[in-house]
Amino acid sequence: MEYFAPKSIAEALSLLERYGGEAKVIAGGTDVMVDIKYKEEPGCLINIKAIGGLAGIKENNGGVRIGPLTTIRDLETSALIRDKLPVLWEAAHQFASLQIRNTATIGGNICRASPSGETLTPLLVLEASGNIAFSDKETAEPFINFFSGPGKTTLGAKGLLTAIDVPYPAAESRGVYLKHAVRGAMDIAMVGVAVLITPDAAKKAVRDVRIGLGAVAPTPIRAAKAEASLRGKPLTPALLKQAAELAASEASPIDDQRSSAEYRRWIVEALTRRGLAQSWKAATGKEAV
Amino acid sequence: MAKAEFTVVGSSPARIGGVERVVGKGVYGIDVMLKDQLHGGILRSQYAHAKIVSIDISEAKALLGVHAVVTAADAPDVRYGRSYIDRYILARHKVRFMGDPVAAVAAETPALVKQALKKIKVVYEPLPVVIDPEDAMRPEAPTLHEDMPLPKNLPDGVKVKNVCGFTAVHVGDPEKAMAEADVIVEEAYETKMIHPQYLEPRMTAAQVEPNGRLTVWANAQAPFPVRQEVAKTLGMPLNKVRVISAELGGGFGGKGSGITSGAAVEPICALLAMKAKRAVMIVLDKAEETISTTIRAGAKMYIKTGVKKDGTIVARTGKVIYDAGAYSGFGTQAGGRCTNMLGGWYLMPNCHIDGYVVYTNKQVCGPVRGPGGPQAAFAVESHMDSIATKLGMDPAEFRMKNMPKPGDKIVGVPKLRDVSLGETIRIAKEKIGWGKVKLEKNQGIGIATGSWIESAGPGGGAVVKINEDGSATVHIGKIDMGTIPGFGIPLIVAEELGIPVSDVTVVNVDTDASPWDAGTVGSRGILVSGTAARLAAIDARGQIFKMAASLLEASPDDLEIKDKQIRVKGTPAKSVALATVATNAHNIIGEVIGRGYCDNLALMAEEKAHGSSQPFTTHACIVEVDTDTGNVKILKYVAVHDIGFPIHRAAVEGQIEGAAAMSIGQALCEQVVFDKNGRTMNPSFVDYLMPTINMMPRIETTLVPGYPGAGPYGAKGAGEIACVPPLACIANAIYNATGVRIRKLPLSPENVLRSLKEA
């Protein structure tokens, strides 16, 4: 296995261009090293950690720009993230152990494109986008279009994620990230649900709502039907329940050794219901009635 | 016996060897490095059941840096096993589970080993696979062992298959009694396979010495059985094999059954070393460990009990189907224990239980901590609550109603000398706030009891040598895995010799030097080695007193020893230093050597005459059930135990907490998951869910004094019994919280939610 530690994005991109499918980018390595041990070794490893300027959290016209090498722990300890993007903060907080949070990067979490990746559903409900670079082009891609399957993204074999842009949600909005796993943060999520809700000025009806579902489809998804069923309507318990059931029907989970598909749907229903109720209460100071 | 009578036993000094472990010094087997040592690895079956058509090792052998490739053809045609001699060290003719060793390689580097293993070409002819033991018993099931007969003691007319052990419990006339019962409750319970998941992986190293003897290093709980089985399977005389115990980073019974535990990793490594003519070390990785080594078997238990309206139990019948796995392993013994324990530890005037131990295409059953006990207690103690509910009786009161008294018998114990069970229930109720604590919505309280019957078993010896300065070197046959060598033994020897605990060294097991022992298993450490070490220390002290007597011009009977000084009782001025006498001894007889034994026959005779005092326990807990997700949180957990006199109190409490935690894991989340082909789906710590500390309640332990056992100073074994009650204790609390009785483990969020939805 060959090993490179490029000093610049350009250098990394030209290595990716040259080695293509054989190359593996490594950031924190908490996924890559496990794969090397238990699956196949890649032909060459491109360590991007020596590239300057790829870590950090900065305010950036109406949002936050996060460098892909920013660790999960950096997100968790950032006052800015906690204050302005609490849904993302909550995901970072419920992410594995402290040792893993110290090592794992948000870029790695995104590019790994695991359906259960903790930060992905928050990024979807925050309508964030990634800055994606190839040796010959660079684009800004909303994450809703970025994931194409488990472990698959529009980066293909030759792209690099160079920045993550998260616009601030409406000031009146509130949200939560709920993770379900047998052992809490220490486990890979069986189901992850991110909810962001914005009430209207009277705090009566739902102006906007976004629901992200993790670990229940080949990619993290938005529960579009559930969202549509709520928009513009006063949030009653019956509506809330119905939306949660819709979300469960939008999920397409699988049976695996962690749980059955049926159970995952039950949890999507339960967590969506809880997430909506909690967010609504946080946003309006009232229970859904 | 009151603690005040003793100087050190009953106290809790720091574990000898504890600091080295905590700071990560190289104390474990994997740290052994032999001259010119090669790395070894094992090729494991990728079918759960198949004929081996051919094995081609030519490509693997040809790799540069590969020094040996072995298959069954390189080993004698000899099988091993305990009740059934049904297993080869390397599969011959057939493989019977995914993980069955087929071939092995020794090479210069671990990477080369991997590469060589991939180049071994095995042609299999797949056979039908059977995963469920109940299916395996049916006439149409595939035959796992063509040449293994059914157990001789099977009742006439029973049509079964693949059965490798049968145990029957018969007391009184259960049919007649059942007919006279007012209330009958009949249920079925099931537990799943769990792996003991000690953190330290299994290792072994082997080297052929210039004189032709074979030295094997093993992190085994039973080095002498390993020696015996290595010699047997390799066709060597016993005295040509030496097994040295490497320190253990946990075993929990998973390393306790000779070479069975590690699927013959020790003789396979030795075979490689013989062929390569170099030292070889094998270290298993986690996945390999989980799929190939011994486990706690799953059991299906049918239980039916008849009671009178007032709560008096009149009869029980039942059936146990115990999963042995691909080979008999420890299945017959563990399944037998489970069958006996299904009879409970209350008064049981009439009882009939049949226990079948059955081959399946899975990992092999080992003596994992309290083998058979947690399974049986899950059924028995859940069932007790079901009966109490049907009677409209308080579950604790129902248990008290059927409490044995001194002199009574219970299933498996002909005569009880005294019975602490009732007192453990009383204390547990008090500690948990039974009937007093206010429970919120979805909270529930549960109680469950347990026993771990101690009875006959192999004895063992001890040697205590007194060094020139009066310090002592102790040889016993039991290894150290957080058990007696670092805790109880030094205290016992220090107590009897009047020396500080730090003056006692307990030597790790070396079969060339240590007294024979069956292994650190069965809660027998303190009983066997504790008794032997105490008697050996007393023997050494007697010899010392004899020598001191002439110096002090007194009778040996009038001497005592304290703080390393030998004194004439009542005349403290007349004294001589232990070191002086010990040094003198070296000029006369070399050194004082004390010997002691735990004599099994003597123990049995004593029990026959006066009855036995068994350990008993009651656990109680409060849980909260999330009815949206099925998640169960334990809010409070108390463990009340009679383990006789606690020689090292903190060690005993540690054993109780550890064993309870182990079963709480089995209760809430652990299980080895299979697909229909017999492949283990969760062989890593990511997917095999052991509980983490954030799931664990504080385990509040209470030790009940006043019921001395057969061990030294009245000690009883304490390593396993706390595994027995937690499964039912938690299930009972869930029932109390939700009104739903769950009869199948684990009580995982999914199973709990499913049960709630189905109720």
Ligand SMILES: Cc1cc2nc3c(=O)[nH]c(=O)nc-3n(C[C@H](O)[C@H](O)[C@H](O)COP(=O)(O)OP(=O)(O)OC[C@H]3O[C@@H](n4cnc5c(N)ncnc54)[C@H](O)[C@@H]3O)c2cc1C
């Ligand atoms: C014990 C343990 C527990 C875990 N628990 C969790 C958990 O609770 N929640 C969770 O979501 N995950 C968990 N993970 C998975 C893992 O830690 C995360 O996915 C992590 O965010 C990956 O980040 P990394 O920097 O370590 O990525 P790496 O392993 O370095 O890379 C991951 C993938 O991303 C690619 N990559 C990385 N950076 C870039 C980039 N800038 N551009 C293009 N491609 C890139 C790599 O090629 C690779 O395919 C756990 C892992 C372990 C070992």
